[in-house]
Amino acid sequence: MSTKESNAIGVLVMSYGTPESLEGVEAYYTHIRRGNPPSAEQLADLTARYRAIVGGVFPLRENTDRQVSALQRTLDELAGEGAFVCYQGLKHASPFIEDGVAAMAANGIKKAVAIVLTPQYSVMSVGGYMKRAEEEAAKHGIKMQTVREYHLHPQLIDELSSRVQEGLDRFGGSREDTMVLFSAHSLPARIVEMKDPYPEQLLETSRAVAEEAGVRKWEFTWQSAGQTGQPWLGPDILETLDRLNGEGVKSVLVAPVGFVSDHLEVLYDLDIEARKFAEERGMRLERIRMLNDDAQYMTALAESVLAALKESE
Ligand SMILES: CC1=C(CCC(=O)O)c2cc3nc(cc4[nH]c(cc5[nH]c(cc1n2)c(C)c5CCC(=O)O)c(CCC(=O)O)c4C)C(CCC(=O)O)=C3C
Numbered sequence: 001m002s003t004k005e006s007n008a009i010g011v012l013v014m015s016y017g018t019p020e021s022l023e024g025v026e027a028y029y030t031h032i033r034r035g036n037p038p039s040a041e042q043l044a045d046l047t048a049r050y051r052a053i054v055g056g057v058f059p060l061r062e063n064t065d066r067q068v069s070a071l072q073r074t075l076d077e078l079a080g081e082g083a084f085v086c087y088q089g090l091k092h093a094s095p096f097i098e099d100g101v102a103a104m105a106a107n108g109i110k111k112a113v114a115i116v117l118t119p120q121y122s123v124m125s126v127g128g129y130m131k132r133a134e135e136e137a138a139k140h141g142i143k144m145q146t147v148r149e150y151h152l153h154p155q156l157i158d159e160l161s162s163r164v165q166e167g168l169d170r171f172g173g174s175r176e177d178t179m180v181l182f183s184a185h186s187l188p189a190r191i192v193e194m195k196d197p198y199p200e201q202l203l204e205t206s207r208a209v210a211e212e213a214g215v216r217k218w219e220f221t222w223q224s225a226g227q228t229g230q231p232w233l234g235p236d237i238l239e240t241l242d243r244l245n246g247e248g249v250k251s252v253l254v255a256p257v258g259f260v261s262d263h264l265e266v267l268y269d270l271d272i273e274a275r276k277f278a279e280e281r282g283m284r285l286e287r288i289r290m291l292n293d294d295a296q297y298m299t300a301l302a303e304s305v306l307a308a309l310k311e312s313e
C-alpha cells in the first residue's frame with residue numbers, strides 16, 4: 001500500500017450501532033447474537049419495539065452521526081483544526097469498528113485514540129469494543145491508546161446533575177418527595193465474579209451526580225436485561241418500581257446514566273414500558289433528557305482523549 005503518512009491523530013468514536021431500516025433489524029439482531037439468527041418470535045418482538053420508537057430515521061443512527069461531528073468540532077477548538085480526525089466505528093452495524101480503523105489506515109494515520117460513547121467500563125461492553133479496535137489497529141501498524149472510562153469526568157457529572165435538577169423541577173410541589181432512580185443496562189450476573197468494575201463505576205457516577213444535584217432520595221437499579229436463561233444483574237427497574245409503589249412513592253425521575261443517547265433502551269424500555277408500568281400503579285415517571293451531542297459531554301470526551309494521549313507520551 002502506498003499510503004501517505006498523516007501527522008493527524010485519529011480518534012475512533014465507538015458506539016453500539018442500530019439498524020438502518022425495519023428490514024435491517026434481522027441482520028442487526030443476528031450480529032448481536034454472534035451470527036445466530038433470532039427466532040421468528042424474537043425478531044417480531046424486536047421489530048415491534050423499533051416500530052414503536054422509529055419515525056423514519058432510527059434515532060441512534062442520527063445521534064451517533066451528530067456526536068461524532070460535535071466531537072470533531074470540539075477537538076478542533078481545543079487542539080486546532082487538523083490535529084485530530086474523528087472516525088466512527090460501530091459494534092453491531094456499519095461502519096463497523098474495523099471499518100473505522102481501516103479508514104484511518106487508508107488516510108495514513110499512524111497514531112490514534114479509541115473512545116466509546118458510554119461512560120463506565122465493563123469487560124463485556126467497553127472491553128469488547130476495545131479488543132476489536134486494538135486488534136484491527138495492530139494489523140495496520142497504528143499505535144492506539146484507549147480511554148477506558150470517563151464516568152467521573154467533572155463536565156459529565158455537572159451536565160448530568162443539571163439534567164436531574166431540571167427533571168425534578170417538572171414535579172413542582174412533589175419535587176422533594178421524588179425518588180431519583182439511576183439506571184443502566186444490566187449484564188449477566190457472572191461479571192461480578194470476574195471483579196468487573198461496571199457496577200461500582202455506575203454507583204460512583206450516580207453518587208457524584210446525586211451529590212452535585214443535592215439529591216438525597218435516590219437508588220440505583222438495572223434495566224433492559226436479556227433473556228438468556230442465565231441470571232442477569234438485578235433488581236430490574238420494574239421490580240424496583242413495584243417495591244417503591246408498595247412503599248408509597250408516587251413520583252420517580254429516571255436518570256439512565258449508563259447511556260448517553262436517545263435509543264431503544266431509553267425510548268422504549270423506559271419511556272414506554274417502565275412509564276406504563278408506573279402509571280398503572282398510579283405513579284408518575286419522568287426521565288432526564290439524554291446527553292446526545294451536548295457541549296459539556298463533548299468537552300468531557302475531548303478532554304479524555306487528550307488525557308489518554310498525554311499519558312502515552
Ligand atoms: C452494556 C450494554 C449497553 C450499554 C453500553 C453500550 O452502549 O455499548 C448496551 C447498549 C445498547 N444495546 C442496544 C440494543 C440491543 N442490545 C441487545 C442485547 C444485549 N445488550 C447487551 C449489553 C449492552 N447493550 C447485552 C449483554 C445483550 C445480550 C446479547 C449480547 O451478549 O450481546 C439487543 C438484542 C435484543 C434485546 O435483548 O433486546 C439489542 C437490540 C442498543 C441500540 C439501541 C437502538 O438501536 O436504538 C444500545 C445503545
Ligand SMILES: [Fe+2]
Pocket residue numbers: 185
Ligand atoms: Fe444492548
